[in-house]
Amino acid sequence: MFASHPKGLIVLFFTEMWERFSYYGMRGILLLFMTAAVESGGYGYDAETGAAIYGLYTALVYLLALPGGWIADRLIGKQAAVFYGGVIIAAGHFSMAVPFKSTFFLGLILIVIGTGLLKPNVSAIVGDLYPEKGARRDAGFSIFYMGINIGAFLGPLICGWLGEGIDWHLGFSAAGFGMLLGLVQYKAGIKHFDGAGTLQGVSDSEIAKSKQILIASLSSFGTLVLVLAGLQTWGVINLNLQYIAQITGFIILAIAMAYFAYVLIFGGLNGQEKKRIVVIFFLFIGAALFWSGFEQAGSSMNLFAERLTNRVMFGWEAPASWLQSVNPLFIIIFAPLIGSLWVWLDNREPSIPTKFAMGLLLLGAGFFVLAWGATYTDPNGAGVSPAWLIVTYFLHTVGELCLSPVGLSSITKLSPKHLVGQMMGIWFMGAALGNLIAGLVAGKFETMPLPDLFTTVFLISAVSGLLFLLFSKLIQKLIGDIKSETEPVTG
DSSP states (O other), X not given: OOTTSOTHHHHHHHHHHHHHHHHHHHHHHHHHHHHSOGGGTSOOOOHHHHHHHHHHHHHHHHHTHHHHHHHIIIIIXXXXXXXXXXXXXXXXXXXXXXXXXXXXXXXXXXXXXXXXXXXXXXXXXXXXXXXXXXXHHHHHHHXXXXXXXXXXXXXXXXXXXXXXXXXXXXXXXXXXXXXXXXXXXXXXXXXGGTTTTSOOSOOHHHHHHHHHHHHHHHHHHHHHHHHHHHHHXXXXXXXXXXXXXXXXXXXXXXXXXXXXXHHHHHSOOOHHHXXXXXXXXXXXXXXHHHHHHHGGGGTHHHHHHHHHBOXXXXXXXOOGGGGGGHHHHHHHHXXXXXXXXXXXXXXXXXXXXXXHHHHHHHHXXXXXXXXXXXTTOOXXXXXXXXXXXXXXXXXXXXXXXXXXXXXXXXXXXXXXXXXXXXXHHHHHHHHHHHHHHHHHHHTTTTTSOHHHHHHHHHHHHHHXXXXXXXXXXXXXXXXXXXXXXXXXXXX
């Protein structure tokens, strides 16, 4: 599998595998823990409150990818950003392992910061390993994406078994040990990158200026937080979690649009580069729409598994979080097949916007199945068959394989060389917006009829996919003939 690829891909494969083990392992039990009864060790939150916290957390995890990419591009390089990010993530998981609310929320904050540093830059280093922009790079990203999902498969199984079956905080601790394993092998294998991911083309004066900008930004943000906290304490304003989540969504969208406008107007780009920045904006919107449905796996679909699904096997009830492993299991099986298909098709493969359309349409099909299954649910019954969720996860998996690894690879292809890290951050901002919307939608789990809830998501996904399909030729025209281009070798 790795024979025709750079050795550095193996290192990044396992780094991301263990980081995703920690992330998805903890995520699989996060909302279940917050909504569990106090008597069973949880916090006893209702679905709306728990889902708002969940949505804000998962959104911020991806939102900080933009400053994380900026810090790597301007200050420390991608290699260092990945390592420091992993250290902070591990500290966050171990903080959550301590059974106090203060350490729980401190842990969430640390994971948000660490993932913001690690997530965009580990993907960007994969792109740096391939000077060419053709099918071999796409295949490399598909292999890398399979590593993500091996971790995502194992994480809920181990953390879910420990968390739901023994003690919630043991599950959080296991996630921390997973991240530590990833850090050890990353540090041992960093020599195989051949210079990929190091800080290049940035002068000492530019680094000094970037440090000043970072310090000023952190100071301004800290001041804003303190002012808002003071106003809230004194009763001048009254912010609740749902309102904060909604406002955060508008802020994310506004930041993204402002950033795209800034790059187009003041980025010093040529005509072709500007066209591709416009394409990245469309991909950002498509990704946000896709993740707003897909990422309900950890929220509304997780609650569906816990409360309305029959999980009894041979007289033993499986943890609800184990169904979180179905999607990555399908990806482990099908990712090599899809990656090989793109290589085999070569010039006949579907265009980038067509693949996005396929992903959104398959996402919609999955929610159509789930809406159908929801009509048979009975809160007082034994629960519906897990087959409804499994079929939904299958359709979502195929859709994900059409959209996500292709999207990751496309960002590294379409971005100007000096903006790859930041544009990767923009890609993850789309995931942030999608995750936040997914959390807000999950908040309706206890107040809106589930068939109506899932049907609404189905309609939005299907219409979005049809629009991408309708405008696919126009978007592809903006991209141009990218396969014939090469980049200078890094290092």
